């Protein structure tokens with residue numbers, strides 16, 4: 001039996017924390033679908049296709065990882081693609097309440113779905129897409145915090 005996990009998020013932009021979680025997810029599942037939500041961020045910095053391209057470039061070496069976008073409910077999409085696990089990263093206590101609510105709601109929508117939380121590498125725990133966006137916007141150095149393709153895209157966006 002093939003176990004499929006889905007790793008959903010906004011990924012605006014992907015960080016090395018996301019990359020770390022994608023690779024860790026492969027320890028739980030045979031196949032991991034990285035799912036970019038189309039309408040979760042109200043005013044995204046990068047278009048969905050750009051985010052997908054950055055994710056593909058960040059993890060080019062894992063044949064069991066695929067990348068898709070989805071619109072609408074995550075639980076519906078997860079069931080449609082045959083996933084039984086939803087993977088989310090937990091960085092700090094502050095993440096917990098939101099993640100707990102989402103996990104219970106997704107289970108209510110589809111009782112067959114289990115959510116699992118993975119902790120990223122300790123040196124990446126303070127990292128978030130919103131912090132990366134802000135630092136990059138004001139000219140700070142984000143290399144090392146994001147995959148190279150993302151660093152390039154941020155430079156092109158803020159320092160064309």
Ligand code: PNS
Pocket residue numbers: 008009010011037040041072073074075101102103105106
């Ligand atoms: O990276 P994010 O922004 O924390 O990811 C949040 C995301 C995209 C996983 C969440 O907003 C989501 O699942 N959106 C799809 C719509 C949906 O299913 N909403 C109900 C969640 S219980």
